[in-house]
Amino acid sequence: MRLAGGVAVVTGAGSGIGRALAMRIARERAAGIVVADLDGGSARAVAASIGPTALAVQCDVTSEEDLRALLARAETELGPVDAFFANAGVAIGADEQTPEAVWDRAFAVNVRSHVTAARLLIPRWLDRGRGCFVVTASAAGLLTQIGIAPYAVTKHAAVAFAEWLSVTYGDRGIQVACLCPMGVDTPMLRGDSGGDVMDHAAAESVRRAGEVLTPEEVADAAIAGIEGGSFLILPHAEVIEFFRRKASDYDRWLAGMRRLRTAVEPPEPRR
Numbered sequence: 001m002r003l004a005g006g007v008a009v010v011t012g013a014g015s016g017i018g019r020a021l022a023m024r025i026a027r028e029r030a031a032g033i034v035v036a037d038l039d040g041g042s043a044r045a046v047a048a049s050i051g052p053t054a055l056a057v058q059c060d061v062t063s064e065e066d067l068r069a070l071l072a073r074a075e076t077e078l079g080p081v082d083a084f085f086a087n088a089g090v091a092i093g094a095d096e097q098t099p100e101a102v103w104d105r106a107f108a109v110n111v112r113s114h115v116t117a118a119r120l121l122i123p124r125w126l127d128r129g130r131g132c133f134v135v136t137a138s139a140a141g142l143l144t145q146i147g148i149a150p151y152a153v154t155k156h157a158a159v160a161f162a163e164w165l166s167v168t169y170g171d172r173g174i175q176v177a178c179l180c181p182m183g184v185d186t187p188m189l190r191g192d193s194g195g196d197v198m199d200h201a202a203a204e205s206v207r208r209a210g211e212v213l214t215p216e217e218v219a220d221a222a223i224a225g226i227e228g229g230s231f232l233i234l235p236h237a238e239v240i241e242f243f244r245r246k247a248s249d250y251d252r253w254l255a256g257m258r259r260l261r262t263a264v265e266p267p268e269p270r271r
């Protein structure tokens with residue numbers, strides 16, 4: 001799908017990868033870009049830097065009411081939505097002892113919000129015969145994430161939902177893409193946002209796994225992948241090889257991940 005002349009929504013667009021996606025889509029000469037974020041101030045700042053084609057919307061993606069209002073505003077002020085980038089995500093919690101409320105929030109942001117957005121958009125896109133749904137999952141959704149079970153689990157679910165959408169609607173005019181980067185230099189990985197960030201060992205495991213890309217490099221890969229019609233978009237080329245190794249010898253792959261975990265974890269056991 002080409003984004004030129006269309007209307008795109010990017011969630012989590014006030015920071016990091018979402019911000020870079022919104023700016024990159026603007027360069028593709030989209031007719032309109034909705035810059036949506038829980039943090040209305042950062043959404044407004046990104047929209048202002050893009051210019052008159054951008055519309056800032058404060059939106060909690062876990063709220064169906066907010067998503068409905070976002071799509072209504074987008075349609076009224078910019079026109080029908082052609083592409084939806086379900087990018088907002090959180091890296092929260094640690095392990096099986098993490099409180100239920102944190103697990104629930106990880107599922108709400110990283111998985112359920114994509115389901116809600118698709119529920120609202122797919123019927124419109126089936127009527128129009130076209131649409132593009134892009135999920136920012138993670139390499140953690142294909143492999144794992146050391147130190148953050150809720151992240152590893154919900155990102156697998158995000159990949160599974162994107163796959164399912166593609167299988168179900170891919171031959172009815174709806175393009176689905178799944179963006180799965182490893183490390184990207186954003187507040188989430190750097191730990192300098194003061195909000196949802198990875199703990200030190202988790203972030204260190206990501207840094208050891210491969211090069212940390214800039215959000216702009218990830219956005220470039222995303223746009224190239226979408227325009228080329230790819231489902232799986234891997235800004236880090238080595239991820240496909242890691243994924244192959246996991247599939248071809250699961251036990252060996254698990255042993256390698258355990259070695260990486262012990263290398264990055266603090267020396268004292270957590271409990």
Ligand SMILES: NC(=O)c1ccc[n+]([C@@H]2O[C@H](COP(=O)([O-])OP(=O)(O)OC[C@H]3O[C@@H](n4cnc5c(N)ncnc54)[C@H](O)[C@@H]3O)[C@@H](O)[C@H]2O)c1
Nearest residue numbers: 012014015016017038060061088089138183184186187188
């Ligand atoms: N940074 C990485 O290394 C990395 C790697 C792979 C995948 N990802 C994924 O990329 C996506 C973007 O992450 P990032 O690294 O740019 O992080 P980031 O923290 O820089 O940006 C995330 C944005 O999402 C917004 N957000 C959080 N909860 C929200 C909600 N309920 N509703 C609306 N907006 C919400 C935040 O306000 C923030 O602006 C996430 O899905 C993340 O899991 C990140």
